[in-house]
Amino acid sequence: MASESSSAVSPMTVEELTLAVKWSGKEHTVRVCGDDTVGELKRRICEVTNVLPKRQKLLYPKVGAKLADDSLLLSQIPLKSSFKMTMIGTVEDDIIVDQVESPDIIDDFEIEQDEAVDIKDKEINKEKLRRRIAQHKIVLRNPCREGKKLLVLDIDYTLFDHRSTAENPLELMRPYLHEFLSAAYAAYDIMIWSATSMKWVEVKMKQLGVLDNPNYKITAMLDHMAMITVQSDHYGVFDCKPLGLIWAHFPEFYSPKNTIMFDDLRRNFVMNPQNGLPIKPFRKAHANRSSDDELMKLTQYLFAISDLDDLSVLDHKKWESFDGVSFKKHRYS
Structure with a gap:
C-alpha cells in the first residue's frame, strides 16, 4: 500500500x-x-x-x-x-476570514465500507488521533448535560450557504435553523465543527444569532485545528473530523453510542463512519430558500432516534426511510 x-x-x-x-x-x-x-x-x-x-x-x-x-x-x-x-504570512486580526477565498470542495466521495474500516483501524491514524487529543483542548461554552446525546454540526453548506452573496448573512441561513436547534436541544447537546478557522466559526455563528439564542445553547465549537489528516488508497490524502477527540475529552458524557454528526462532506466521517449523516448541501440560497426543508425533516429523525441506546447501529444514510417502530421490533425481538 x-x-x-x-x-x-x-x-x-x-x-x-x-x-x-x-x-x-x-x-x-x-x-x-x-x-x-x-x-x-x-x-x-x-x-x-x-x-x-x-x-x-x-x-x-x-x-x-x-x-x-x-x-x-x-x-x-x-x-x-x-x-x-x-x-x-500575515495574521488576519482585522480581516473577516471569508470562505469565498477558499476553493470550493465539490468532489466529495463516498469511501467504501471496507476501506473506511481500514482507515479507521490503521495504527498510523490512531496515533494521529492520540496526538490530536493530547495537543488540542476543547473549550466549553456551556456545560455538558448528563443524559443528553450529542449532535455535531458542520457549518458551510450544512447550516449556511457560504458561497452566495447577500447584504444580510441571515439571507444565506438554512431555513428553519433556529427551530431545528431549539428542538434538538431538548435531547442533544450541540457542538459546531467547521473545517475553517475559529474566527470564521465565531463570526458566522454570531451573525446567524446562534450564540445568543435563548432557546438553546452551544456546548462547544471546533475548527480546522481539531481535524486530522488521513490517506485513502483511492482518494489520496485528506482531512477529516475524528469524533474520538470529543469522546476522549468528555468520556463521561459522550461516546459512539450517543453521538451523531451532520456534514455535507462524507469524507469527514471516515474515522467514525457509523456516526455520520450526510446532509443534503444547502447551495444557491436565494433560489432554494423557499423549498429547502431538510432541517425540518431531520428534526423528526433526531426525535425518532433520541431514545435509542445505541445510535451507531443505525445506517444514517437511510435516515429518510427510518421507521422507529419497525427498527425496535427488529432490534429487540
Whole structure:
C-alpha cells in the first residue's frame, strides 16, 4: 500500500521532530512527526503564530518548493532540526476570514465500507488521533448535560450557504435553523465543527444569532485545528473530523453510542463512519430558500432516534426511510 511504503521512508516516521520556525522576527518551536503532512505542520505553526495555513509560505534550505504541497508526508522531506525554517504570512486580526477565498470542495466521495474500516483501524491514524487529543483542548461554552446525546454540526453548506452573496448573512441561513436547534436541544447537546478557522466559526455563528439564542445553547465549537489528516488508497490524502477527540475529552458524557454528526462532506466521517449523516448541501440560497426543508425533516429523525441506546447501529444514510417502530421490533425481538 502506498501509505505504508511512504511511512517507512525515514526513521522520523514515528519519532517526534522539533523544528524552529522563524516568523516576524521571533522564533517558535513546533513539534511534528514523520507521518504528519505539510498541512499538519502548517496547523501546528498556526497554533503558535495565528497565521492561517492557507496564508503561510514556508522557506527551508533546498526543499522549500516541496513545502507548498500540503498532502506531502514530512517523512518524504529531509527536514533537520539543526536548520531554521522561515514562515512568511500575515495574521488576519482585522480581516473577516471569508470562505469565498477558499476553493470550493465539490468532489466529495463516498469511501467504501471496507476501506473506511481500514482507515479507521490503521495504527498510523490512531496515533494521529492520540496526538490530536493530547495537543488540542476543547473549550466549553456551556456545560455538558448528563443524559443528553450529542449532535455535531458542520457549518458551510450544512447550516449556511457560504458561497452566495447577500447584504444580510441571515439571507444565506438554512431555513428553519433556529427551530431545528431549539428542538434538538431538548435531547442533544450541540457542538459546531467547521473545517475553517475559529474566527470564521465565531463570526458566522454570531451573525446567524446562534450564540445568543435563548432557546438553546452551544456546548462547544471546533475548527480546522481539531481535524486530522488521513490517506485513502483511492482518494489520496485528506482531512477529516475524528469524533474520538470529543469522546476522549468528555468520556463521561459522550461516546459512539450517543453521538451523531451532520456534514455535507462524507469524507469527514471516515474515522467514525457509523456516526455520520450526510446532509443534503444547502447551495444557491436565494433560489432554494423557499423549498429547502431538510432541517425540518431531520428534526423528526433526531426525535425518532433520541431514545435509542445505541445510535451507531443505525445506517444514517437511510435516515429518510427510518421507521422507529419497525427498527425496535427488529432490534429487540
